[in-house]
Amino acid sequence: MKALVLHLAVLAALAAMGFLLPPYHHGMMARVLVMAVFAIGYNIAFGYTGLLSLGHALHFCAGMMACGIAMREGVAAGPALLLGLAAGGVTALATGLLALRTAGVSFMIVTLMFAQAFHLALLYYGGFTGGDEGFPLPGAARRLFGLDLTQAGPRYAVALVLFGLVLLAQWGLVSSRFGRSLIAMRENEERSRMLGYNPFTTKLAALVISGLCAGIAGAAYGVLFGYVGASFGTTQYSILPMLYVLLGGAGTTLGPLLGAGLMAWLIDAASGLTDSPLAVIGVTLIGLVVFAPRGILGTLRQRGLKWLP
Amino acid sequence: MAAVILEAQGLSRAFGGLRAVDNVDLTLQEGEVHALIGPNGAGKTTLVSLLSGRLTPDAGHIRFDGQDITRLPAHARVARGIAYTFQITSIYAGLSVFDNLALAVQRSRPRDLTAAVQAAALRVGLEGELQAEAGALSYGHQRLLEIGMGLALAPRLLILDEPTQGLANGEINDFMTLVRGLKGTTVLLIEHNMDVVMALADRITVLHFGQVLASGSPAAIRADAAVQAAYLGGADAAD
Amino acid sequence: MGTGPLLLLATLEGTVMAAVLALAAVGLSLTFGVMRVVNVAHGEFYMLGAVLAWAVAQAVPSAPLGFVAALLIAPPLVAALAWVTDTTLLKRLNYDPESTIVATIGLSYLLQQGALSFFGPDARPVAAPFSLRLQFPWFGYSGYKLFVVLAALLVLGAVWLFLRRSKAGLVMRATQVDRNTARAFGINVDRVYAGTFALGAGLAALAAVLVVPISQAHYLMGHDPLLLSFIVVIIGGLGSLRGTLIAALIIGLADGILSMLYPPTLAKIVATLAVALVLVFRPQGLFGAPAR
Structure with missing residues (x-):
């Protein structure tokens, strides 16, 4: 009950921000919400199931490219978004079938390599994909349910609705029986196997759900901000969701949002000091693994807020 | 025979x-x-x-x-x-006793999971510990939980x-x-x-x-x- | 140029590539072999070696002297930085494999930013110490490139001897087999780890100093060597020194020859996928013995 109130309160606060924020922060918050959807996907794989992937940029960028190329070829935004969703799931299924034969460090390297190969392939077929420069999506096509997504207000609304749906879906998932079996894989895979859970299929399902979130996030990013490109498939876009989840708290429902929001604020605040976010990302990553491996909400949960979902 | x-x-x-x-x-x-x-x-x-x-x-x-x-x-x-209970206790130390038992109980898809978990806890005398973290239980209770999980698979x-x-x-x-x-x-x-x-x-x-x-x-x-x-x-x- | 001379040129280029790659990859292989950690910042240690070489060469007026100074100064500096990284960061993480990867990802971002802030975004050339040119009937070839091959072979031989014959090498191998037993026998495991990490980074930096007169220093130059070193170490079998050397030769030659005949991006895609599949289907590498 407390958890439900908390989730709804967070969504209500985000909705209120839609009316209160100045235009610059408006765009930034919309971006944060879409990246938080991506991070929620990452959280399902890493935070709840314990699968530390370094290749989620693949699913994000696959969703983005599928959606963007479809729209370039004349498909409407709605169906194109669904294509992006599917692309995220299909790539996660394909890479998961292979990568899940490994574990631990090998799993990290294999996922990294798959994402790298995908990114290189996007560059190699640059004539079709637009390569590193990418391509803009025509403003006229960026309409959803009659809303003009080139405008700040509708854009924020769509980002918020998407985030709200994914957040509640994540909460439903992790408090379900299936969600419990995912957490069980993270906590003790051998015990789970001896309770009759198939580790391979359970983890594969987690990866596919994770990939679906990443795919829809990538597609939405393209539609909302009007640009797609292979630069969203670089290793950095695999690291970012990991960073958000680690910062906010892996295995907490609201950690991905908190991490994405805080990082955006940190990088924005530090932009006076450095012209590149690299150092901020680097310092935060190191600080987290050394001083706070559970992240913010994870530490709060450990320190007494046990009910935190 | x-x-x-x-x-x-x-x-x-x-x-x-x-x-x-x-x-x-x-x-x-x-x-x-x-x-x-x-x-x-x-x-x-x-x-x-x-x-x-x-x-x-x-x-x-x-x-x-x-x-x-x-x-x-x-x-x-x-x-x-075929259920197996480990020689060296292998439970989900970071999860509650309830979740440990539920992971076994839910295999048979009971309509009312909470009631089924309570019944499973009662069999091994852990009904008072459902909200405790499994890793914090005494060694004897962890053994009982291990056996309880095996039994809960029916x-x-x-x-x-x-x-x-x-x-x-x-x-x-x-x-x-x-x-x-x-x-x-x-x-x-x-x-x-x-x-x-x-x-x-x-x-x-x-x-x-x-x-x-x-x-x-x-x-x-x-x-x-x-x-x-x-x-x-x-x-x-x-x- | 006919096919024969083209192939000769490709083989030469591939050999140079293989030599540099072997140096960089042996460093990564050592840290993985002895410490069981994957150092994602390995490419940045390589980059630092190159950038520092440029900085040192700037400060010394004559080209040959500048290069020698860079060779003597840059690798030890990078090794010292790695030593500090190990004792202040990795040791705190208890060398947990996954945390170490995350931390070294952070470190690699920091080092990139540092190089960008101090040296700027431009590619920086360093003059080769000599400009001898070997004249083949079909084309001329840089004598310096052949010197790189020779130097790399010498260093690799020295590393081999160090590991097989010296007491320090024995201590490292003992720690690799079982760090707890090594500790029980009075080996200072902390120092072995710091030393290994420093040696690995120093070798990467050395490879970079050698390569800088050929390919210039740039703050993003660590990416490709890291990827290729990964590929070499994985194909060769994680932690196997001999496998690493064989794999470096194969990958270097293959890369040199293939990128003459095919677009380099395509070659990289194939190599990257190959390495992922090796890890999936033959995790002990192509040359390692299967673990029991």
Whole structure:
């Protein structure tokens, strides 16, 4: 009950921000919400199931490219978004079938390599994909349910609705029986196997759900901000969701949002000091693994807020 | 004579040069409590690992309920009704007792999960600890939770690997009551405590250097000269 | 140019590539072999070696002297930085494999930013110490490139001898087999780890100093060597030194020859996928013995 109130309160606060924020922060918050959807996907794989992937940029960028190329070829935004969703799931299924034969460090390297190969392939077929420069999506096509997504207000609304749906879906998932079996894989895979859970299929399902979130996030990013490109498939876009989840708290429902929001604020605040976010990302990553491996909400949960979902 | 539920023939498994399990035949009757005894290193844990699917045999066949399960992965054997409780307690230390039991209980898809978990906790006397973190339980309670998870699977064959190790006397008595109260579940029990074995077992198989030394009723095993020489005499002296 | 001379040129280029790659990859292989950690910042240690070489060469007026100074100064500096990283960061993480990867990802971002802030975004050339040119009937070839091959072979030989013959090498191998037993025998495991990490980074930096007269220093130059080193170490079998050397030769030659005949991006895609599949289907590498 407390958890439900908390989730709804967070969504209500985000909705209120839609009316209160100045235009610059408006765009930034919309971006944060879409990246938080991506991070929620990452959280399902890493935070709840314990699968530390370094290749989620693949699913994000696959969703983005599928959606963007479809729209370039004349498909409407709605169906194109669904294509992006599917692309995220299909790539996660394909890479998961292979990568899940490994574990631990090998799993990290294999996922990294798959994402790298995908990114290189996007560059190699640059004539079709637009390569590193990418391509803009025509403003006229960026309409959803009659809303003009080139405008700040509708854009924020769509980002918020998407985030709200994914957040509640994540909460439903992790408090379900299936969600419990995912957490069980993270906590003790051998015990789970001896309770009759198939580790391979359970983890594969987690990866596919994770990939679906990443795919829809990538597609939405393209539609909302009007640009797609292979630069969203670089290793950095695999690291970012990991960073958000680690910062906010892996295995907490609201950690991905908190991490994405805080990082955006940190990088924005530090932009006076450095012209590149690299150092901020680097310092935060190191600080987290050394001083706070559970992240913010994870530490709060450990320190007494046990009910935190 | 009751039906045979599990039949293993010619099971072998070697580690490097060591034949941990060497051409073992084992037959379990439905509903019996079958004890597996033998000195340390006799291959007991390796044998039950072969039966539960945690290891694959180098040679031999296993039939469960009339079907060959030799190549079946462990989780699929659990789904067919073979449950295994670990010798070294293996619970979800970071999760609550409720979640630990629920992970076993929910395998049979009960309508009311909470009620089913409470019933499972009651069987092993952990009904007061449901919200506690499993890793914070006392050792004895962790053993009981481990057994409770095995029971909650409602298995047809329950393999208990040294269940009373580290339990206090009172807890051992509770455990024996629990096993006696199992109706229709076949139990394969690895146990060092001979009082527990003699009190519970319908039949006993003695393993020695990976091979079956003897198999029969408790009375017959007690009288067996080879067993006396290899095991019981030595164990009495050691105790 | 006919096919024969083209192939000769490709083989030469591939050999140079293989030599540099072997140096960089042996460093990564050492840290993985002995410490069981994957150092994602390995490419940045390589980059730092190159950038520092440029900085040192700037400060010294004559080209040959500048290069020699860079060779003597840059690798030890990078090794010292790695030593500090190990004792202040990795040790705190208890060398947990996954945390170490995350931390070294952070470190690699920091080092990139540092190089960008101090040296700027431009590619910086360093003059080769000599400009000898070997004249083949079909084309001329840089004598310096052949010197790089020779130097790399010498260093690799020295590393080999160090590991096989010296007491320090024995201590490292003992720690690799079992760090707890090594500790029980009075080996200072902390120092072995710091030393290994420093040696690995120093070798990467050395490779970079050698390569800088050929390919210039740039703050993002660590990416490709890291990827290729990964590929070499994985194909060769994680932690196997001999496998690493064989794999470096194969990958270097293959890369040199293939990128003459095919677009380099395509070659990289194939190599990257190959390495992922090796890890999936033959995790002990192509030359390692299967683990029991």
